[in-house]
Amino acid sequence: MRPRTQHYNRSLLLLALAGLTQLTYCTKEVQEATSNEIIASAARPGGGGEGSVTRYPLFIPTAVSGTSLTLTAAPGTHNLGNASTNVWEYNGSVPGPTIVANKGDNVSINYNNQLPEPSIIHWHGMLVDHQNDGQPMQVVPAGGTYSYTFPIINRAALNWYHPHPHMTIGKQVYNGLAGAFIIRDAEEGALNLPSGKYEVPLVFRDITLDKKGQPVYNPTGGGYFGKTPLVNGTRDPYLAVDKAVYRFRVLIGSTSRVFNLALSNGAPFTLIGNDGGLLPQSSTHTAIEVCPGERLDLLVDFRNVPTSSKIMLKDLASGWDLLEFRVTETSVAYSGPLTTASSITALSNPVLTRTFSFDGMGKINGLPYDMDAISFEVPFDQTEKWVFKTNGNGPHPVHVHGASFQVINRTGGRGQLFAWEKGWKDVVLVNDAETVEVLIRFDAYRGDYVMHCHKLEHEDNGMMLNFRVK
Ligand code: C2O
Ligand code: CU
Numbered sequence: 105m106r107p108r109t110q111h112y113n114r115s116l117l118l119l120a121l122a123g124l125t126q127l128t129y130c131t132k133e134v135q136e137a138t139s140n141e142i143i144a145s146a147a148r149p150g151g152g153g154e155g156s157v158t159r160y161p162l163f164i165p166t167a168v169s170g171t172s173l174t175l176t177a178a179p180g181t182h183n184l185g186n187a188s189t190n191v192w193e194y195n196g197s198v199p200g201p202t203i204v205a206n207k208g209d210n211v212s213i214n215y216n217n218q219l220p221e222p223s224i225i226h227w228h229g230m231l232v233d234h235q236n237d238g239q240p241m242q243v244v245p246a247g248g249t250y251s252y253t254f255p256i257i258n259r260a261a262l263n264w265y266h267p268h269p270h271m272t273i274g275k276q277v278y279n280g281l282a283g284a285f286i287i288r289d290a291e292e293g294a295l296n297l298p299s300g301k302y303e304v305p306l307v308f309r310d311i312t313l314d315k316k317g318q319p320v321y322n323p324t325g326g327g328y329f330g331k332t333p334l335v336n337g338t339r340d341p342y343l344a345v346d347k348a349v350y351r352f353r354v355l356i357g358s359t360s361r362v363f364n365l366a367l368s369n370g371a372p373f374t375l376i377g378n379d380g381g382l383l384p385q386s387s388t389h390t391a392i393e394v395c396p397g398e399r400l401d402l403l404v405d406f407r408n409v410p411t412s413s414k415i416m417l418k419d420l421a422s423g424w425d426l427l428e429f430r431v432t433e434t435s436v437a438y439s440g441p442l443t444t445a446s447s448i449t450a451l452s453n454p455v456l457t458r459t460f461s462f463d464g465m466g467k468i469n470g471l472p473y474d475m476d477a478i479s480f481e482v483p484f485d486q487t488e489k490w491v492f493k494t495n496g497n498g499p500h501p502v503h504v505h506g507a508s509f510q511v512i513n514r515t516g517g518r519g520q521l522f523a524w525e526k527g528w529k530d531v532v533l534v535n536d537a538e539t540v541e542v543l544i545r546f547d548a549y550r551g552d553y554v555m556h557c558h559k560l561e562h563e564d565n566g567m568m569l570n571f572r573v574k
Contacts, residue, residue: 160185162341169204171211178218185339187317191280198337199307200283205256207289215250229263234551240270260292261381262353262399274359274560278321282357296440298351309358323561325465327360333424342428347407348436354400359560366391368416377401380508380528382446387523395501397531397558451543454489463495466565473568481572487545498536506553509544546573
């Protein structure tokens with residue numbers, strides 16, 4: 105079976121469609137499989153992948169730009185590589201189309217909910233006002249629509265979009281609803297980083313398939329861990345790469361799973377950016393641990409790798425083989441940078457400290473989410489120190505809407521900050537026994553926002569609260 109080769113290797117940059125193409129949807133509903141029987145070969149702990157494993161071309165979602173877009177969420181079928189699977193999709197694609205916009209654009213996006221249940225889209229990482237944030241209280245019913253209009257005020261970064269209903273976010277994301285949202289700006293553009301087919305979005309997640317190849321989602325309060333990795337919705341993927349420098353835009357789109365990314369040849373990634381765009385300083389790493397919601401901007405240099413070599417992108421945490429790079433004989437010159445720097449003004453002098461305990465599997469400071477309650481008010485444009493602690497059942501990827509933050513300290517547990525936690529962040533991983541401090545200032549919009557655990561099963565259980573910027 106052939107995957108969607110019509111999208112394969114399409115450039116992120118060169119495609120400038122006027123709007124999202126409406127595709128025809130299959131009306132088949134995603135069925136929550138009742139069978140727990142798992143395809144035995146689906147789990148390959150320890151990896152070792154090459155040889156017996158059949159690999160499929162990595163799917164690259166279509167890139168769309170333009171200031172007037174439509175996103176339709178609907179049931180459909182998706183080719184994982186070797187089988188057609190019932191999914192929920194945005195515009196007939198898993199992951200959804202990659203939206204590309206420029207800082208300063210005004211974008212209008214019409215959301216069309218063709219799912220059999222309420223949903224709404226949240227623009228994770230985007231600085232937008234309450235009306236455009238896609239929060240749980242803004243869900244529209246099956247068949248409903250929602251119109252978003254907002255200026256792009258973020259700096260260049262990889263953000264993303266996903267559903268944000270309360271108590272069903274885990275299921276909806278698991279079913280396939282998520283996409284990348286790339287912002288460009290002049291600072292990043294001037295760098296001449298790899299572009300076109302040399303800039304590749306990589307959305308990592310996990311899934312469990314039953315004997316018929318259909319997704320099974322039966323989470324416990326502690327989370328959900330699938331048996332098979334997917335990259336851009338492709339199972340056992342490979343990507344043919346030239347002897348060139350590549351820019352990989354990594355998004356962790358799993359509901360619970362934390363990944364520890366590494367290359368099988370021991371070569372380092374050059375880390376240039378994260379959630380909030382370019383880091384103050386690039387650095388090299390042979391392994392990077394990332395949690396649900398986090399993003400990485402990585403350069404990988406294949407220029408000196410022998411033709412026909414195969415390099416595996418692995419998850420050291422599970423031992424999984426995630427993505428095989430097959431090096432072609434084509435050599436491509438690169439005149440862009442292999443190191444980057446960006447000046448980021450450090451937040452300082454917090455006037456107030458707030459402490460949040462992520463308790464068990466569904467509470468913050470002892471309380472589950474109350475959609476009608478505002479837990480606290482934050483003065484506009486005031487720098488505060490927020491302290492995230494856990495009370496068991498970690499790891500908790502803590503996410504805040506309405507502002508990015510700067511991580512300043514981690515004590516207990518891993519006891520350090522990592523290079524990919526510098527700069528601007530909107531998700532930070534808090535393991536059990538860890539206390540993480542961030543500085544945050546809401547200087548974009550006044551209004552109501554949410555903070556929550558981005559382990560989606562914890563979020564569905566209520567590990568979320570509302571606060572008001574005023
Ligand atoms: Cu990625 Cu409130 O979410
Ligand atoms: Cu949590």
